[in-house]
Amino acid sequence: MGGCGTYVFWLYDQRRHITIRGSDEAMPDQEFASAVLEGCVDDLLPEHVLAEISDDGQWLSYSSKDKDDPGFLLHYPRFDDQPDDVKVDIVKRSELREEKRMYWIADIVSYINENDPAHLAVFKIAVHDSQLARMWNDAHAMRALRGHPSIVPFEKFVVDDTDYRLLGYTTKFIPGGTLEENHSFTHFRLSWLDQMMELVDDINLKYGIMHRDIAARNFLIDPQTQRLLLFDFNNCMQIGNATSHPRIGSWGPPDVDGVIFTIYELLTFDKSFRTGKAFWQNEVGPIEQMVEWPLKATLEPGLDVSTIRQHLDNWVKERRTTRSIKHFSEATDPIALPEQPPQEILEYTYFDEEDQKTSRVFTHGQARMAGVHYVDWSRPAFEKVPIEYYVPTLTLKEEKGASSPHQIEPAESLQVPTDHSLPNLALKEDKGASSPSRMEPAESSLGQDQEGEKVAG
Numbered sequence: 001m002g003g004c005g006t007y008v009f010w011l012y013d014q015r016r017h018i019t020i021r022g023s024d025e026a027m028p029d030q031e032f033a034s035a036v037l038e039g040c041v042d043d044l045l046p047e048h049v050l051a052e053i054s055d056d057g058q059w060l061s062y063s064s065k066d067k068d069d070p071g072f073l074l075h076y077p078r079f080d081d082q083p084d085d086v087k088v089d090i091v092k093r094s095e096l097r098e099e100k101r102m103y104w105i106a107d108i109v110s111y112i113n114e115n116d117p118a119h120l121a122v123f124k125i126a127v128h129d130s131q132l133a134r135m136w137n138d139a140h141a142m143r144a145l146r147g148h149p150s151i152v153p154f155e156k157f158v159v160d161d162t163d164y165r166l167l168g169y170t171t172k173f174i175p176g177g178t179l180e181e182n183h184s185f186t187h188f189r190l191s192w193l194d195q196m197m198e199l200v201d202d203i204n205l206k207y208g209i210m211h212r213d214i215a216a217r218n219f220l221i222d223p224q225t226q227r228l229l230l231f232d233f234n235n236c237m238q239i240g241n242a243t244s245h246p247r248i249g250s251w252g253p254p255d256v257d258g259v260i261f262t263i264y265e266l267l268t269f270d271k272s273f274r275t276g277k278a279f280w281q282n283e284v285g286p287i288e289q290m291v292e293w294p295l296k297a298t299l300e301p302g303l304d305v306s307t308i309r310q311h312l313d314n315w316v317k318e319r320r321t322t323r324s325i326k327h328f329s330e331a332t333d334p335i336a337l338p339e340q341p342p343q344e345i346l347e348y349t350y351f352d353e354e355d356q357k358t359s360r361v362f363t364h365g366q367a368r369m370a371g372v373h374y375v376d377w378s379r380p381a382f383e384k385v386p387i388e389y390y391v392p393t394l395t396l397k398e399e400k401g402a403s404s405p406h407q408i409e410p411a412e413s414l415q416v417p418t419d420h421s422l423p424n425l426a427l428k429e430d431k432g433a434s435s436p437s438r439m440e441p442a443e444s445s446l447g448q449d450q451e452g453e454k455v456a457g
Helices: 030-043 130-142 177-187 190-206 253-270 285-289 305-321 364-370
Strands: 002-012 014-022 050-053 057-063 091-092 095-102 106-111 121-125 155-157 166-174 218-222 228-230 347-352 357-362 439-441
Touching: 002 030, 030 050, 030 106, 050 091, 091 177, 095 121, 121 130, 130 155, 130 166, 177 218, 190 228, 190 253, 253 285, 253 305, 347 364
Parallel strands: 014 050, 091 155
Antiparallel strands: 002 014, 002 439, 050 057, 095 106, 106 121, 121 166, 155 166, 218 228, 347 357
16 A cells, blocks of 8 residues: 555544544645545544545545544643632533534533523633643633723633533623624724723733734624724733743733734735734834825724824824833732643553553543543534534524535644634634634644644554
8 A cells, every 4th residue: 555644633613633544645645635534524423533545535444442532632720729709700611501603712602500591602712732821811811801891701710520620711792793804894983093092001001911912803893882892812911921921921012013003904904014924023113114004994984094193103102102011010900810730741551562651641542541531522513413402592693704614624734833823713703714614634642743744654
């Protein structure tokens, strides 16, 4: 059969991994392997973790063995012994009911034990090791800022039923979509700029926090008040405290620069100054130095670009000179971001020929062999979900431009980059986002390198 290779894919909708193995002739590259899986994904059963194909692209066999399961084991942070004021904000995963699938790390849910069936929330989780620190910061920052009129309301921490670990959190569901999705369909309002400036002043100067991802995609528009609501504090940090986000460090653009980028992008529809770059490489200077901004947006009556720029420039100058702080302790009401507990390393014992060996538990299969509890996010495919699986509380209007829930498409690696290209999914369907059935090649803990998914066999 010649050389052979293995490709590990992440099934977005089912939230699980599947391995495809075959010869080089059957799967000459990752794109071809993705196409093979795309054509046959409906034949997979939920218990299938490995599929082997012949040289002519036909399925040879399936495996459901633990040793073949490539699902990555996540060591979620423990959430025991929380103070009473935090305990009232905790809900177990089993107390949430899925109402609508939004994306691979976010669903619209309802609370099973709540009397109001119309109350919907968004449940945001971490499904990859590199997301754990971000999720921890995101959840705690959102809770600490709860009650701010320009921040999406935090609701609950969500913990595992069996092992008291933090899995994610919920926020109030705000229909209407993001500023990025809607700005081209409505007039640009000067009040949007005012709200952004006031919000950034508050989170920086009052609370001592740098958001570090101010962008139109991270603002919702409240359909009742037309007020902008910020979310996604994945990359936030306490100003001047690099250890408050150990996975990212101290670098990152100031939020003031984020406002400039965002207003420019909303007015011109030009995202080229931030697209395809790591966020710490973004330079706002060229935008500020432009004599004229090429207006594409429709402005509210009586408003012009020069007025917007003057309003923005006055604020930027003040923030960069007389109204700035170098450390969160200088803020008027600084908030704390609790440190994430250290990871617990789980091990299991196995026999290699006659020798007994011990290894770290990396995969779901290894966890089952070791009798170790792990968090399993796998679920039935959208197309195969029995009707009784859903208990609808109301009819949800499909978001503008939402893709078909049956669409499947190959995508880039699950390897999470150090920039902001990871979709922000707290309360939106990403513009142009693929369907819940989307497949994505995944970084594997079984010997794949960071750029490709192929493992020589």
